[in-house]
Amino acid sequence: MTDEASPHLKSLARLHDLIEKADLDWAVALDPEPLVLSTGLPLSVVTMGLHGREMPVLDLHRQVHQRLEFLRSHRPRPDGKPYSQKEIGDGAGLTPQWSGQLLNGGKKPSLEHAARIEDFFGVPRGFLTATPSQALDRALGERVAELQDVHMAALQQANEKLQADRDRQEALLRRADGNRVRAVSFRGSSSRVKREVLEELLASIVDEEA
Incomplete structure (x- = not known):
């Protein structure tokens, strides 16, 4: 089974990498x-697809019929009832x-009729006609994009916290310099406990000088 025959495998590999990082x-991510x-x-x-196993492919005629039934069951009218044949036909511009x-x-x-029905139900183009691997590849691609956004947001938050810690340290050093404390050393990774003790020390010095 190759990636060309099963395009979802590439998206699955990218998703695995993001989950690890x-x-x-x-269980939640997949x-x-x-x-x-x-x-x-x-x-x-x-x-089967998530485990990298070959996914069964139906005759296109049967596949379209099954997915149409799925749409009628899972995307009902606002009142919860399935759309009638007439409603689907009218909405999709079919006789x-x-x-x-x-x-x-x-x-x-x-393909034109399929696209009209897909638009009526508000699903992506190709929902009815894509092979199982193509359909899963699209869904996994959306999941990859979501996790990339989450990962980037986490990196941005960590960077902002690091910058805030640096700004705080620089402010303390400026206050210490203004109160004749000439040497302060942040060694190693400067644990939170060390920083808090140093901040209290500097604050007490400033209070005494004031």
Whole structure:
């Protein structure tokens, strides 16, 4: 099984790397349930993909019919009821005959018809026609982007904290210099306890000089 035949493997490898770097919970980061909802794939198929196993491929006609049924079940009307054939046909700009044939599995939609139905349900283009590996690759790619954002935010927060600590140390040194303390040394990594003791010492010196 190659990456060309199973494109999701590259995204899965990137996701593994991010999970390791960020020290995340594997069970949460690779929870298959959200991937089922975003791909329309059965849970068993998603699980196979996450374990790097070959994913079964259905005849396109059967696949489209199954994913249409998935959309009707998981993306209902605001009142919680499934959309009727007429509502889907009207929303997708299809004739009643075409929409009935598509939803009943009697006909395979053209790419244009599939795109209209995907737009109606608010899912990405290719939701109905992508292979299981392509569908999972798209969902994993979105997860990779989310984790990259989280990782970058954590790095930014750590950098801002480091800069704040440096600014605080420099301010203390300036105060000490103004009160005739001529030598202060921050050695090693300057643990929090050492910094707090030094800050109290400097503060007491400033109070005495005042």
